[in-house]
Amino acid sequence: MKKFYITTPIYYVNDVPHIGHLYTTVMADIMARWKRLNGFDVFFLTGTDEHGAKLINTIHSTDMDVLQSFCNKMSAKFKTTWDLLNISYTDFIRTTEYRHCITVNSIVESLFKKGFLFSKEYTGLYCVGCERFYTIKDLDENQCCVFHKNKLILQSEKNYFFKLSYFKDKLLERITNSKHKEYINIQPEERKKEIIGKLHLGLEDISLSRTRTNVNWGIPIPFDETQTVYVWIDALINYISGIGYSNDRNKFKHYWPVDIHFMAKDILWFHAVIWPAILMGLGYPLPKKIFSHGFFTLNGYKMSKSLNNVIYPQDLVNKYGVDATRYLIINIIPFNTDGNISYLDLTLKYNTDLANNLGNLFFRIIKMIEKYFNLDLPYVKKPNILLAQKISRYFKINFCNNINELKFQKALTILQQGLTFINKQIEIDSPWVLHKHNRTNINMCLSSYLQAIAVVALHILPFMPTVSQTIWKTICAKDNIDNVATKYFTNNNVIPEGGFLPIKGKISMINIIFPRLV
Numbered sequence: 280m281k282k283f284y285i286t287t288p289i290y291y292v293n294d295v296p297h298i299g300h301l302y303t304t305v306m307a308d309i310m311a312r313w314k315r316l317n318g319f320d321v322f323f324l325t326g327t328d329e330h331g332a333k334l335i336n337t338i339h340s341t342d343m344d345v346l347q348s349f350c351n352k353m354s355a356k357f358k359t360t361w362d363l364l365n366i367s368y369t370d371f372i373r374t375t376e377y378r379h380c381i382t383v384n385s386i387v388e389s390l391f392k393k394g395f396l397f398s399k400e401y402t403g404l405y406c407v408g409c410e411r412f413y414t415i416k417d418l419d420e421n422q423c424c425v426f427h428k429n430k431l432i433l434q435s436e437k438n439y440f441f442k443l444s445y446f447k448d449k450l451l452e453r454i455t456n457s458k459h460k461e462y463i464n465i466q467p468e469e470r471k472k473e474i475i476g477k478l479h480l481g482l483e484d485i486s487l488s489r490t491r492t493n494v495n496w497g498i499p500i501p502f503d504e505t506q507t508v509y510v511w512i513d514a515l516i517n518y519i520s521g522i523g524y525s526n527d528r529n530k531f532k533h534y535w536p537v538d539i540h541f542m543a544k545d546i547l548w549f550h551a552v553i554w555p556a557i558l559m560g561l562g563y564p565l566p567k568k569i570f571s572h573g574f575f576t577l578n579g580y581k582m583s584k585s586l587n588n589v590i591y592p593q594d595l596v597n598k599y600g601v602d603a604t605r606y607l608i609i610n611i612i613p614f615n616t617d618g619n620i621s622y623l624d625l626t627l628k629y630n631t632d633l634a635n636n637l638g639n640l641f642f643r644i645i646k647m648i649e650k651y652f653n654l655d656l657p658y659v660k661k662p663n664i665l666l667a668q669k670i671s672r673y674f675k676i677n678f679c680n681n682i683n684e685l686k687f688q689k690a691l692t693i694l695q696q697g698l699t700f701i702n703k704q705i706e707i708d709s710p711w712v713l714h715k716h717n718r719t720n721i722n723m724c725l726s727s728y729l730q731a732i733a734v735v736a737l738h739i740l741p742f743m744p745t746v747s748q749t750i751w752k753t754i755c756a757k758d759n760i761d762n763v764a765t766k767y768f769t770n771n772n773v774i775p776e777g778g779f780l781p782i783k784g785k786i787s788m789i790n791i792i793f794p795r796l797v
């Protein structure tokens with residue numbers, strides 16, 4: 280079995296999860312589910328980033344016990360949210376865990392021994408929101424952070440520095456040359472160009488530690504107890520501590536390098552430049568793909584707690600339900616751009632795509648089976664899978680390829696077209712006319728709609744796992760949907776000759792899956 284390793288950023292615990300975090304996490308979950316269905320041995324890592332000045336500022340305390348218990352509480356909120364949203368993560372890493380701290384120790388020690396660290400006095404402008412130093416040219420017209428809109432703090436410290444500048448040419452080669460055996464595929468293209476442009480301007484060494492008197496809430500540098508590891512270096516290392524770097528070496532060797540790191544554009548620089556440089560310093564393979572999406576904005580500003588413009592996942596779940604929330608969140612703005620989010624747009628999309636198209640189509644078919652067959656599966660000597668095959672072929676070329684290329688929004692447009700096609704076929708066949716004159720044909724037609732709906736259920740499984748299971752069970756489709764889907768997707772999307780339904784069965788009448796919202 281080929282492995283596939285997927286990550287989300289590990290989120291800061293100073294904030295509860297909002298729909299920006301949800302966006303990345305659902306995206307990664309869809310990919311993880313998709314790859315599993317395609318026969319891959321998937322490891323999907325998420326978690327929480329718990330050290331640093333930002334947390335001390337949030338809770339106004341430097342007491343270790345207070346900080347730790349706050350982290351425990353907040354980290355649990357992320358877990359609960361991901362469980363609520365059906366996120367199928369393999370492991371959840373926390374940077375305050377022992378397995379992580381000893382990995383960070385060992386990495387910093389290695390970099391030191393290899394000569395990539397040196398000590399230096401540094402003065403710079405620090406944004407606590409971003410947990411990083413900026414130079415004047417990075418700031419907005421009011422000399423504020425472009426993301427947090429706050430004034431920066433002038434800080435002066437003696438720190439350990441990482442020789443990032445040494446890696447400039449190596450990075451440029453690995454980012455630009457797709458033939459390189461360690462090519463880092465940064466997507467989308469326009470962000471990759473930004474990274475290349477910035478790299479050409481030059482690369483400065485970066486501080487890898489903070490003095491303990493300024494930031495005590497961190498992992499101590501193993502060879503200098505007066506310093507703690509800079510929170511970003513600490514955080515990036517989660518990608519290897521979470522797959523057993525220090526406690527299960529075989530697991531680490533099996534899953535590393537990562538296949539896709541997911542994140543938004545705010546932290547692409549850390550993943551596309553600093554992280555690969557650290558890995559090169561250590562002599563480990565580099566990430567294969569780094570995918571950075573845009574921001575959810577409200578009135579043009581990035582949604583974040585510090586700007587007080589946040590929508591929470593629970594708000595969406597209360598209004599739309601879990602599966603619709605997953606569908607809407609990744610479908611409401613294109614991945615590569617920022618986009619304003621509003622309840623009006625979400626509800627419109629919900630009604631158009633889910634209530635009127637998918638939900639209505641499904642309910643319409645079930646209602647006809649109730650009316651014409653008293654909920655028995657329509658009997659056919661030989662299953663008619665022509666419509667199902669048409670849909671399947673259309674999805675294979677369009678839907679599946681788009682998912683593989685991380686174009687989820689396009690894939691879901693194709694899904695909607697497939698649903699419209701089935702609806703049109705029902706109009707053409709007009710079972711309500713056949714019912715009066717041609718019993719054999721009405722059996723054939725309704726059975727073929729069920730086979731086509733089964734194909735739809737297989738394809739929406741990574742996006743809406745619960746609804747997909749409900750559809751599958753309602754139509755009495757054979758076997759467990761996960762097994763059938765894996766067989767189908769690993770066998771070139773071939774529909775079994777006998778279709779997906781048993782010869783006999785009774786459909787259980789269900790409520791409307793996506794009630795229309797006003």
Ligand code: ME8
Pocket residue numbers: 287288289290291292298299300302303328514515516517541542543544545546573574575576581582583
């Ligand atoms: O940066 N729109 O954590 P973080 C879209 N701990 N995505 C958003 C978003 C928005 N408005 N707001 C947040 C950190 N995100 C570090 C990461 S990883 C080694 C360390 C998502 O809690 C998006 O994925 O600030 C973004 O990159 C991430 O949350 C930032 O999360």
